[in-house]
Amino acid sequence: MKIVPGMKYIFFIVVFSLLLRTAFSGELLRNGDFETGDVTGWKYWETYPWDGDGAPVELPAHITIAVPGTLGTPVPPTTSGSFAMAQQVGTHGTARGGLYQEVRVIMNTPYILTGHIAFFGDDIGDVTVIGILDGVWNPAFAFTTPNKNSISGNLSASWQEISLMIIPSKDVITIFTETRQDWMHGYVAGWYDNLSLKPVPESTKLTQSP
Ligand SMILES: [Ca+2]
Numbered sequence: 001m002k003i004v005p006g007m008k009y010i011f012f013i014v015v016f017s018l019l020l021r022t023a024f025s026g027e028l029l030r031n032g033d034f035e036t037g038d039v040t041g042w043k044y045w046e047t048y049p050w051d052g053d054g055a056p057v058e059l060p061a062h063i064t065i066a067v068p069g070t071l072g073t074p075v076p077p078t079t080s081g082s083f084a085m086a087q088q089v090g091t092h093g094t095a096r097g098g099l100y101q102e103v104r105v106i107m108n109t110p111y112i113l114t115g116h117i118a119f120f121g122d123d124i125g126d127v128t129v130i131g132i133l134d135g136v137w138n139p140a141f142a143f144t145t146p147n148k149n150s151i152s153g154n155l156s157a158s159w160q161e162i163s164l165m166i167i168p169s170k171d172v173i174t175i176f177t178e179t180r181q182d183w184m185h186g187y188v189a190g191w192y193d194n195l196s197l198k199p200v201p202e203s204t205k206l207t208q209s210p
Contacts, residue, residue: 028103029175032115032195034067034083039099046097050125050182054097062095063179064088069191076118076158076191084193087128089181096180098129098190103175103197105168113164113175115195119157121148125182126155128190132166133174141166145190159193165200 030041047054048062069075069084078084089095105111119128131142143162148155166173175197179190 026198028197029101029195033080033193034085035081037083038067039065039085042099042101044097045100045176046095048095050094050096050180060097062089062093063097064090065099078193079116079159080194084191086189086191087177087179088187088189089179090187094181094184096178098177098179100174100176102172105171105173107168107171110165110167110200111197112200113166113197115162116159116193117143117145117162118159118191119145120154120189122154122186123151123181123183124149125180126188127180128188129178130162130192131176132164133176134166134168135170
């Protein structure tokens, strides 16, 4: 492609305005709305069988992760733009895994993680999760969809809005998604969109008594 002089300028203006927008929005997650059409900004993790410790992987082998999120049945529509992300552990698989992103933060300052999550499960132990790791696992910093706790019937939850607040004790926190199937029966799917991590605005911070 021949680049005409004007095009270069337009390119720089577009990149510059994107950088400005990122700087002023206070957004700390990369591609939390998945509008790149892929998992840019995120890394994969998984564990197999399902009850092992999770570890980063180049590409997951036991869980399918896809954008635009057209996996599973029923497929919920995206909540922002054209793309969402879907995670699925398929038939006869037991595994858990998902995406994660490490974010630099200021310690002892409140942050809020918001977004949308949807779920399908058809067996005991099918769950999908979004959470924050601040060094160690803490269920207070995670949102789990309604657990599928009986074998008969399917359970699906269409988009729910989630919101998790954290005051980090470390200067790097990890935002993660997790979809898990404990039993080799049926499948489980989780959908994610519109994920966002921002500092809590000064005006809405809770005043703390000394
Ligand atoms: Ca989206």
